[in-house]
Amino acid sequence: MARRGRARHSGTAPTPETETGPATPTPVIQIRRLTKAYGHGDATVHALRGPDDPETGLPAGVSLDIDEGDFVAVMGSSGSGKSTLMNILGCLDVPTAGRYLLDGIDVGHLDEQQLSLVRNRKIGFIFQSFNLVPRTSALAQVELPLAYAGVRAAERRKRALAALSLVGLSQRAGHKPNELSGGQQQRVAVARALVTAPAMLLADEPTGNLDSHSTEEVLQIIDGLNATGRTVVLITHEDEVAMHAKRVLRLVDGKVISDVRQGPVVGPPPVLAAQLRQRAANGELIGGRQ
Amino acid sequence: MIFWQIIRFALGGLAANKVRSALTMLGVLIGVASVILLLAVGNGSSVAVKNSITSLGTNSLTVSSGASFGGSRSAATTKKLTVADAKALADPTAAPDIKSVAPVVSTSATAIYGDISYTPGSILGTYPAYFETANEKIAKGDYFSADDVLNSRKVAVIGSTTATQLFNTDDPVGKTISLGGTPFTVVGVLQTKGGSTGFSDPDDVVIAPLPTVQNAFTGFSSVSQILVQATSADTTTQAQAEITQVLMGTHSLTDPTKLDFRVSNQASLLTARESTTQTFTVLLGAVAAISLLVGGIGITNIMLVTVTERTREIGIRKALGAPKAVILGQFLTESTLLSVLGAGLGVGVGLFGAHFKVVGIVPVVIPSSVLGSFAIAVAIGLFFGSYPANRAASLRPIDALRHE
Numbered sequence: 010m011a012r013r014g015r016a017r018h019s020g021t022a023p024t025p026e027t028e029t030g031p032a033t034p035t036p037v038i039q040i041r042r043l044t045k046a047y048g049h050g051d052a053t054v055h056a057l058r059g060p061d062d063p064e065t066g067l068p069a070g071v072s073l074d075i076d077e078g079d080f081v082a083v084m085g086s087s088g089s090g091k092s093t094l095m096n097i098l099g100c101l102d103v104p105t106a107g108r109y110l111l112d113g114i115d116v117g118h119l120d121e122q123q124l125s126l127v128r129n130r131k132i133g134f135i136f137q138s139f140n141l142v143p144r145t146s147a148l149a150q151v152e153l154p155l156a157y158a159g160v161r162a163a164e165r166r167k168r169a170l171a172a173l174s175l176v177g178l179s180q181r182a183g184h185k186p187n188e189l190s191g192g193q194q195q196r197v198a199v200a201r202a203l204v205t206a207p208a209m210l211l212a213d214e215p216t217g218n219l220d221s222h223s224t225e226e227v228l229q230i231i232d233g234l235n236a237t238g239r240t241v242v243l244i245t246h247e248d249e250v251a252m253h254a255k256r257v258l259r260l261v262d263g264k265v266i267s268d269v270r271q272g273p274v275v276g277p278p279p280v281l282a283a284q285l286r287q288r289a290a291n292g293e294l295i296g297g298r299q
Numbered sequence: 300m301i302f303w304q305i306i307r308f309a310l311g312g313l314a315a316n317k318v319r320s321a322l323t324m325l326g327v328l329i330g331v332a333s334v335i336l337l338l339a340v341g342n343g344s345s346v347a348v349k350n351s352i353t354s355l356g357t358n359s360l361t362v363s364s365g366a367s368f369g370g371s372r373s374a375a376t377t378k379k380l381t382v383a384d385a386k387a388l389a390d391p392t393a394a395p396d397i398k399s400v401a402p403v404v405s406t407s408a409t410a411i412y413g414d415i416s417y418t419p420g421s422i423l424g425t426y427p428a429y430f431e432t433a434n435e436k437i438a439k440g441d442y443f444s445a446d447d448v449l450n451s452r453k454v455a456v457i458g459s460t461t462a463t464q465l466f467n468t469d470d471p472v473g474k475t476i477s478l479g480g481t482p483f484t485v486v487g488v489l490q491t492k493g494g495s496t497g498f499s500d501p502d503d504v505v506i507a508p509l510p511t512v513q514n515a516f517t518g519f520s521s522v523s524q525i526l527v528q529a530t531s532a533d534t535t536t537q538a539q540a541e542i543t544q545v546l547m548g549t550h551s552l553t554d555p556t557k558l559d560f561r562v563s564n565q566a567s568l569l570t571a572r573e574s575t576t577q578t579f580t581v582l583l584g585a586v587a588a589i590s591l592l593v594g595g596i597g598i599t600n601i602m603l604v605t606v607t608e609r610t611r612e613i614g615i616r617k618a619l620g621a622p623k624a625v626i627l628g629q630f631l632t633e634s635t636l637l638s639v640l641g642a643g644l645g646v647g648v649g650l651f652g653a654h655f656k657v658v659g660i661v662p663v664v665i666p667s668s669v670l671g672s673f674a675i676a677v678a679i680g681l682f683f684g685s686y687p688a689n690r691a692a693s694l695r696p697i698d699a700l701r702h703e
Contacts, residue, residue: 101697129620154619
């Protein structure tokens with residue numbers, strides 16, 4: 010990781026420097042001195058601790074900024090705290106200490122009702138195990154977050170169909186989860202995550218249960234979404250998946266040990282950018298022949 | 300969140316486990332149906348009692364032997380009722396409000412016709428006035444006459460049940476039956492009164508002239524009852540006073556609190572019988588209510604299982620931004636739908652079952668019991684469903700998602 014250079018401990022420099030253009034993206038996620046501990050007393054385990062405070066020796070917590078339009082991969086082995094970070098970012102879990110601002114809102118001060126609103130409007134989840142609602146057609150799955158948001162039926166249907174066609178499943182709208190392959194289920198989950206146009210997509214090992222072909226499909230969709238400006242936070246332990254991200258964070262024992270930028274915040278993510286360049290080159294080649 | 304959306308989610312949830320939902324509904328169904336049906340049976344028996352008492356005639360009074368309620372019951376001072384008492388009551392100067400008097404003796408014996416042997420419910424010996432007083436109408440043949448009584452003729456009028464038992468479809472009029480060895484000629488068959496109380500059938504009876512029955516069975520010492528008809532329904536109270544007055548004279552009694560006979564009218568009979576059937580109805584209702592309660596607990600049980608089973612689904616829905624109220628609403632709607640559907644079917648089964656005779660009683664459905672049991676079942680669904688629903692709604696999304 011360090012070999013890629015420019016590794017940086019979090020907490021020291023909240024905003025990674027942007028390498029392109031004068032545009033300064035606003036951070037969609039700002040976390041400050043965030044810790045999460047389980048258990049009490051001597052048995053306390055810090056799933057998220059950050060560097061130790063030099064004065065007190067206590068965990069100082071993780072601080073991190075994620076810009077709008079960025080594509081961040083969080084890597085780490087199991088037990089490194091990446092799932093805990095993901096749950097906190099997704100407002101599914103509450104931190105023990107620290108501040109978390111999502112799209113400018115301090116999530117720590119919200120009650121249950123407001124949190125469900127935030128989950129509905131600001132966050133789109135993609136889980137490793139797909140987590141589709143059983144016995145529900147793909148269309149109804151995708152409509153579900155809109156239904157909770159109170160969108161009217163006709164509008165809901167229109168937007169759900171649009172989201173399904175974006176992931177290439179408009180022909181499968183009436184199928185139930187048990188009638189879809191793993192890759193198709195995950196694409197339904199992606200459609201469901203993006204249908205509300207959330208501030209960020211949170212993907213927890215989205216390709217962990219998929220074969221290489223489906224993995225490629227799902228990552229391509231996520232790349233495409235990011236290219237259109239959607240912020241993506243992706244958790245993985247596979248380097249091939251992390252390759253797609255513009256920025257890679259590595260967690261060990263609840264600390265961010267490296268923070269590598271692989272591509273500019275603005276523009277298509279690295280793999281897609283390479284493909285586009287390749288295609289453009291081929292196009293020129295063909296054009297040249299004629 | 301739109302109401303229909305919640306209903307659709309709930310129906311989907313119920314459809315996912317059809318057998319389980321059907322069995323839970325069956326619990327509520329049985330509860331509601333049994334409340335409706337058992338109350339209808341109780342009510343039916345009380346209606347039957349009422350009918351059989353009013354069919355006796357509204358202005359008839361029954362004098363029977365024995366101390367009145369609350370009076371002393373000393374055997375030494377008790378004089379039996381006799382034909383002489385009846386004759387004294389028939390005196391129009393002493394008792395101007397009495398229209399007719401019929402002393403009644405009752406006994407039982409086996410009736411034989413051809414090779415058929417049957418024991419009627421009761422054999423009564425009385426005067427022709429009995430028929431009008433007791434509101435007995437003739438269907439075939441004729442009543443026996445005062446002449447038959449005077450001459451102690453061996454004739455009899457039989458009830459419709461007795462006629463069917465002995466003669467089946469034959470015409471009994473003119474046939475001779477043997478009652479305890481004495482031959483009686485059947486002169487008439489009574490109209491079916493119906494209104495069986497489940498204890499005795501008013502149509503299972505043989506009525507013969509008083510002296511004939513006394514001669515053949517009971518002897519001439521006393522009669523069991525004296526049936527008195529007042530001149531009108533309004534004069535029954537005066538007639539009752541007159542009966543007491545006259546019989547105190549013939550029995551040489553001075554203390555009106557220590558009578559050795561009692562006079563009962565329809566009202567007192569009605570209240571006595573009604574209070575019995577009321578108790579009966581309340582008991583039946585209590586049993587049914589318990590089964591309804593058990594049905595409600597069944598709902599809680601199955602909803603708890605459902606919530607546990609669908610914890611992960613709840614987690615997904617919460618992650619997608621379902622507010623607490625929507626989750627609560629979904630599970631509450633599911634349990635309420637279970638109880639509403641169960642109760643609706645129960646009402647159907649109860650009303651259908653009320654078309655059949657239950658242990659000889661024709662059930663009479665009480666409309667308020669239908670509404671009441673339906674409403675209670677729905678309330679039970681809400682009440683017993685609220686605990687599991689609340690549990691589902693208060694799950695933390697992270698715990699629900701991690702649930703295996």
